[in-house]
Amino acid sequence: MGERTIIPFGPQHPVLPEPLHLDLILEDEKVVGAVPSIGFVHRGLEKLVEKRDFHEMMYVIERVCGICSFIHGQGYVQTIEGIFDLEIPDRAKFLRTIWAELSRVHSHLLWLGLMADAYGFESLFMHCWRVREKILDIFEETTGGRVIFSVCKVGGVWKDIDNETLKKIVEVLNVVEQESKDLTNVFIKDFTVQKRTRGVGVLTYQEAIDVGAVGPTLRGSGVAMDLRKLGYAAYGELDFEPIVEKDGDCYARTLVRAREIYQSIDLIRQCVSKIPDGEIDVKVKGFPKGEYVSRLEQPRGQVVYYARANGTKYLERFRVRTPTFANIPALLKMLPGCDLADVPLLALTIDPCISCTER
Amino acid sequence: MAEVQTFQPVTASEIVDAAKNMLNEGYRLIQLCCTKTPSEMDIIYTFEKTDLQSQNFKLPVNIGDTLPSISSVFFAAFLYENEIHDLYGVNFTDMAVDFKGTFYETSVKQAFSITVAEDKE
Amino acid sequence: MSGMNSWIAVVLYIVLAPIIGGLIAGVDRKISARMQGRFGPPLLQPFYDVFKLMSKENIVVNKHQKFYVLCFLIFVIITGCIFFSGGDLLLAIFALTLGSVFLIIAAYSTYSPYAYIGAEREMLQMMAYEPMVILTIVGMYMVTKSFNVVDIFTYNQPLIYTLPGIFLGFLFILTIKFRKSPFDISMSHHAHQEIVRGVITEFSGKELAYVEIAHWYENVFLLGMVFLFFATNWAIGAAFAVVTYLLEIFIDNNNSRLKWQFALGSAWIVALILGVGNIAVLALK
Amino acid sequence: MAFNVIGKTVMKSLFGKPATAMYPVIKNEFYPNTRGNIQVDMEKCIYCGICGRRCPAGAIEVSKPDKKWEIDRTRCIVCNFCVQVCPKNCLSTERHYTSPMTDKSNRISTFFGQTVQEDA
Amino acid sequence: MNTVLFLIVYPVIVALLLLILPQLAIRKFIVVASTAILTAASIYLTATYFNTGAVFFEFGTEALNVGIFAIELVLAATIIIISIKHKQFLAALLMLIGAAMTIWFEQTYGEEIHVANNLFVDNLSLIMTLIIGIVGSLIALFSLGYMEEYHHHHHDMKNRTPFFFFIVYVFLGAMYGVVFANNLMWLLFCWEITTFCSFFLIGYSRDEIATKNAFQALKMNLFGGLGFSAAIILLFMNAHTVELNQLSGLASAVVLLPAALLAFAGITKSAQMPFCSWLLGAMVAPTPVSALLHSSTMVKAGVYLIIRLSPIFAFVQGGATVGLFVAMVGAVTFVLTSFMAISQTDAKRVLAYSTIANLGLIVVCAGIGTYELVWAAIMLVIFHAIAKSLLFLSVGTVEHNLGDRVIESMDGLIVKMPKVAVGMVIGIAGMFLAPFGMLISKWAALEGLVAANPILTVFVAFGSAATLFFWTKWLGKLIMIKEKPADFHPHVPGSQSFTLTCLAIMTVGVCLLFPLISKYSLEPFIASIYGHAYMLDQSNVAILLIMMALVLVLPLRLLSYENLNYKPQYLAGTNLSEKEKFYGSLGLTRDLSMRSFYLASIFGEDKLFKLGVVSSIILILIMIGVGM
Amino acid sequence: MSYLPKSPWLVHYDASSCNGCDIEVLACLTPLYDVERFGVLNIGNPKHADIFVVTGSVNEQNKSVIQNIYNQMAEPKVVVAIGACATSGGIFRECYNVQGGVDKVIPVDVYVPGCAARPEAIIDGVVQALGVLEEKYKKMGKVAK
């Protein structure tokens, strides 16, 4: 008998490309209970450290996720470099920053598109992804891959970007900026979009901190926390402020991401103007020994890496704590009381990346 | 660039209080990370402040040990604890949400509890 | 229309409506694609889709669903037949309602959570647009003193002059009926929806094709309704029907999907303000 | 708040040229950096096996006695590591991806050095 | 004439017999026989008079009047005593006032009252006769098996079945009295008896809620009865008549206030806002009671009276305004109760709300009172009586098998109890879908209203939309196809399934026959009052019949499907090999479960009810004010 | 000739993909590649779909999901495995929770290698799948006769 409506939401579900499962318990369309389950993407790749040496492991870690792939690579090598206490050439740092910020632009555009799709705004989705393709072209041109770059290595980067291309990138970014403006305007101003996002899934300042939210989810609730302020890679030499919105609802989080696109474009421009000439890598000798925790800012928020090495070519343990993992409690906070129609929105509002989460 | 990192040791009985302390000092939980090597096994608790300062605790454990959950202090901890339970076979009491071993349904149970080095021995 | 003529109209409707409806759907997809910066499918794509569905294996959750879907198709066709033979407009709407109810219970009968929510939402939508539909007909009667499409059709002045509010209100709910954003709540043409494909989640193969064809018939009927507002002149009427549809495509591509609360609320408010307002003006005259 | 904010973009697209690249009617141009199919120059290969050992995906198999160099294309993750580590620089990456296949047995490409008959 | 008397008296005799002969077998025999007899007599009466126009009977003696007066006083005294025993002083007071008015009226004017025709028959009475005779006695038949089971399910309750049947048959007699009476005082007498019957039946179980609700019903109906009495007194004082058929010939100044008061009485009896709460409360009564009194007959007495008044609204000067407000009360009731029905989970409550809503619609039609609308109103009465009693009785049957009557428990009923479910589906379809009866009448109502008062169509438009919603969702629940639980063995006694079958066939049959009913019964009746009759458009009738035929024939298609490949529902990939289960979070195996939308935040009772009470009270006050 | 190759509808399931192949599948739908030109729709519901596109490898938990989706599709149907993970397990082949390519649990008709598989490769793969679809349709017809 139908006391409540129970809906198995996912793992295969058209609105969430990713296999997250929720048992949604509904009354009318109100969600009165939501129990998540994950594990559909769990591969256990962290354990591969026992079979891949610490150079090869870079390629594994990159494939934690195909969206934030570059920063995973960067985070991995940074952690190993942290164990080695290795200083890499400045140009490599800048190049990493450029790619990282490009990744952020692409990731945010991708997310904006998916978000639009979640509330049935198909044309907006298409246009976001159309613009995003321009970034992917830059990736392919500079690294050889559209989504997985394989350019980081312990001690630097594999490929250089010549200054010509850097200029070209800035030009492309000018176009992207222009076109994104038209699109982010829709997210900011459109009546129907606001109707769907305003006041939905509110996470207050304190709640956001308590549940351990990170990234735009956290900043959308007014907490100015951005790991790039740690000054890793070239961020120490760049000028930026974390982007913060107060309301803590889907709208605020959308706004944060929309504005971060421009921030990232600006950072890349700064990088291009400041990038020094020189080497792009240093030789790495010997094997790492020790342990290290490093934190980076992914498009989705803070990512934490932990590595422990014992002086052989295999690490003993490598672990990634990804932003989505940290944001799931926030999602669980937001779900009860929303409408079924809001569920995809809320799921997307933390920008879930299940493959990151489960590794 | 490398910041100085400390791993402050704690014991199972202290961990909840340590977590409460951290909470009072304005820290929040960043991660629980379990590590198993052939010789030792420990859980690292990482906390962080909104000004990005961080603090690590290291708690030595063994497979089959039962630890108190800190999810009453930091709600988010239940995810890590369930994960560690499923992958390492460390039990936690009073988790905010207890998946009872269905967090990751892996074909190899508690896969991380054996390391390659041990395997070879 | 005399007896003979109305039979011809019925036959023409039964034969031509799916062709026109399919073409409209094709144009719709093409234009939508272009609006999204894409090249888009071939014009005849909807027909390919339907033919393909016809050739698929028959899978069902239970056999009742097939029967209900068949009824849905039949009663939607009957609706158009009543309409295009110049019959009673209210009766046509009742037949359409019956058809829609068959679709809904087809979804219900599958006992599938997604189809179920879709069905509930479909009912909400019906509840949302029903008043305005009835008010539209009431308005037409007040002007022409008849419920018969023939009489409305041959009325000596375009209805739009006297029923502007009702026309706008009707346009509004037409978005619901065409299943366009922002009101494609219960099922939408593109699948990326929280309830999968809503009402039609559990249909496949032939039934899905039937549902599609029924929508073509229904769309032609609805455009016929639009046409009635301009009926004194064939060309203008047809032109407005086309413009209306283009407008719907435009709206579809310009809005996100809203929730049922908004669909119900806005449709009722529109019915109350535009519909009742217009009727009140007519009544006072 | 405003309505139809995207209207301008939409109308521009409607009357402009679609962004579609029309693949496969028009073939795509790849960049010089593009990574794709791994190719081996058997003339230069010394069967040292470094590529095979270091390939993170374990896609390459080298057999010195048979003078054989073999790659499983469905395993290869196109990371270019083998190209970068080969001491003889005999590996290269094509600017074209491996084509899809309906028959899984096509996944393995085998190359033999000159001394062995190429009849497989 | 004799048949008329027979119909009034026979049920009362049966009632007494049933009371003094409590043996089950005898009861069974009597009830079955009476069903046949009443049905036959009703049909016979109809056959005799259906094309004679109105026929009046002088019948009546002084002794009879004295007898009626005496019975009235005895009953009043009984009610007052019972009320005081239950500390229901308001009820006692109302009864006291009513009795006082009657006594005073008898004392003051008793001598002067001369009634030419005490009884009469016309086509409207005949239609009511058929409803009472066939539907009513079928329900009595249904009660046979039902009451047995009822006490089986409620063993802690005292078995007072003989009393139950006594009241039911007294009620039937009274109901005949209501529809045959031309003398308003007789009408009032029968009217009050139906009130008392309702009171006793609602309170049948004698538990706290039942008693409370019974008194609520009593109070409200007595209150309406006061209006009735007042109307009679005024009428006699000003116009020296107490005859129903004279009313529409009277001068506007004389008749308007009595008409308004009578309409008021009708409104209370047919449970319109603000009095609808009594009918909702009445749902505690055993289900046949709900079917008999609270949907197909007694509440129909209310609208019957208003329909009788509609010539006044239509012809008498100033009557239209009174009628408009009567109609407005109906309209408000229709819309709001339709809305509120959406938020109900209890099947009987949904039926109750829908009943009130439909009565509201009838009141709207009768209140405006043009010939089309009267046609529609009477059609509504017919279709509603049959379909609604079918639904009530099915719910009763289902309740005994499922253990409760929550709509949510009925999912998959078509699998669990196919026959009953099909009956219910017919009943529900009959309530709101083309080509079934209610819809035909609603259609006529709409057409009539547009011509007469377009603004009222707005109410109908919105109310109908809500109707669509709550019926469809119920329908959906019934026809869900799901696995049949292995341990479920429904039991439906023969008397019940016979009744249900008859009613289901009648629901469909009446729809098929409605052109004939209209042509031979309604049209002459309406023509006799209005001078011209509502004619159905023949082509529309043809289309309706075609649709009807399709609806009846298409299900045959179900038999012919083959080569189907059965696949379980799409569950996002979490299906288990067991049907209707999926693998949920936390490693749980979950059953599919679905709950309809109730939209309590929008259509919740509390807000809407208040709104309805306030607005309808204002409307009623204006209505009576206009009458003055 | 059937109309199957003119209107292939996809259902896409992300097994344990890293999202790399996933977003490339999605990218195929978007303006630059726009597979709707061939009538392809990402319909998201196995009951409506003709082509099952799987990215990522099979693991303990998604094994049954893949099978369920496959079973719920109506004949004729084809499976396209996209990316190194789905074709062979790719780089994660040796992970403890990876059981290998999709062909471990359901029959696969087209293998699209790459990591991540490029949109062009995916389009090629789908085009090849259309051929398979047509063949299966013919076979199905024979069985019916």
Ligand code: NFV
């Ligand atoms: N969650 C996550 Fe990632 C990001 N950003 C990261 O570590 O996307 Ni797949």
Ligand code: SF4
């Ligand atoms: S590393 Fe180069 S030389 Fe050595 S086996 Fe591989 S291809 Fe040949």
Ligand code: SF4
């Ligand atoms: S490209 Fe990478 S995966 Fe492919 S063969 Fe070379 S090293 Fe192995």
Ligand code: SF4
């Ligand atoms: S093949 Fe590569 S890109 Fe595709 S899912 Fe697997 S790891 Fe990710």
